[in-house]
Amino acid sequence: MKRNKYKLLILASITAFSIISFGLSNKNMTKTPSKPDTEETSKKAGLTISKAELDVVADKIFKNEAGGKKEDIVYWNIGEDFPSLGIGHFIWYREGQRGKFAESFPQLVAYYRAHNIKLPKIMEENEYSPWANRDELFRQKRILNKDIIELTNFLYNTKDVQVSFIFERLENSLEKMLEIADNPENVKKQFYRVAKSPNGLYPLIDYVNFKGEGTTRTETYKGDGWGLLQVLENMKGTETGKAALIEFSNSAKFVLERRVKNSDPEKNEKKWLAGWLNRCDTYKN
Numbered sequence: 001m002k003r004n005k006y007k008l009l010i011l012a013s014i015t016a017f018s019i020i021s022f023g024l025s026n027k028n029m030t031k032t033p034s035k036p037d038t039e040e041t042s043k044k045a046g047l048t049i050s051k052a053e054l055d056v057v058a059d060k061i062f063k064n065e066a067g068g069k070k071e072d073i074v075y076w077n078i079g080e081d082f083p084s085l086g087i088g089h090f091i092w093y094r095e096g097q098r099g100k101f102a103e104s105f106p107q108l109v110a111y112y113r114a115h116n117i118k119l120p121k122i123m124e125e126n127e128y129s130p131w132a133n134r135d136e137l138f139r140q141k142r143i144l145n146k147d148i149i150e151l152t153n154f155l156y157n158t159k160d161v162q163v164s165f166i167f168e169r170l171e172n173s174l175e176k177m178l179e180i181a182d183n184p185e186n187v188k189k190q191f192y193r194v195a196k197s198p199n200g201l202y203p204l205i206d207y208v209n210f211k212g213e214g215t216t217r218t219e220t221y222k223g224d225g226w227g228l229l230q231v232l233e234n235m236k237g238t239e240t241g242k243a244a245l246i247e248f249s250n251s252a253k254f255v256l257e258r259r260v261k262n263s264d265p266e267k268n269e270k271k272w273l274a275g276w277l278n279r280c281d282t283y284k285n
Helices: 002-031 036-042 051-066 105-114 121-125 134-142 146-157 159-180 184-195 201-211 228-233 242-262 270-284
Strands: none
Touching: 051 159, 051 201, 051 270, 105 159, 121 146, 134 146, 146 159, 159 184, 159 201, 159 228, 184 201, 184 228, 184 242, 201 228, 201 242, 201 270, 228 242, 242 270
8 A cells, every 4th residue: 555655646746747847848938039030130131241331332322313412312303203312312202192113211211210310300290202393392492491401411411321221122132032033043143143243232232222123013114124133034144253243234234225115105214224324334343
């Protein structure tokens, strides 16, 4: 009898210990950090660039988009139905406006806020573009409206933040492109082929800001897009260095020439083409 009692006591102790251990292990499991952060990081392209290199890229983009002119950092192109702001001439739509091209200024505003940067009045108080048309914006610029001056100074003095925003867009673009590419293996190969070439990040950063990722269905004419994806899809080479940059430049020209050819003649996109092709020439250097 005593032996049986001892056996029962031992079994009970083992059972109780197991239950307690299982409970503790479950508690520990709930406290273990989940993996979304790791997965989120893995979606980025994993590119690296120094601040000095980014500053050089910022100046090039500023020259490409605004001619390097401070007064044109707040602008509205003739023939367009929206203003273009910042070094990247980020698009900002009015309330209720739906355009063919992807809007990017609200995302830039969110980026500033995420980095706790105090915004000028126009950016702080307006979710949508506050100007009804081009004439209204330029009238306010002519009379030296103090809010426009504040906005211009802010955007000019934070070029480094804007180029970081564009670089992050490039970092996030690869996954988007691979999801819809017909030949994702080639797109990825060409992306890193250019990125790993000397000065290869400039053309990638500039082009993704210039014409987007190429993953938006609305940004097509006759079914053909003109974004970074289409440029990379058109590339076939294997060499890095100068050969990669030259092929990227030529592919970008081909895609942009096709866009103009497919566009509505009434829009007269030919007027932009010479400037676009000159911009693509800067990718070779």
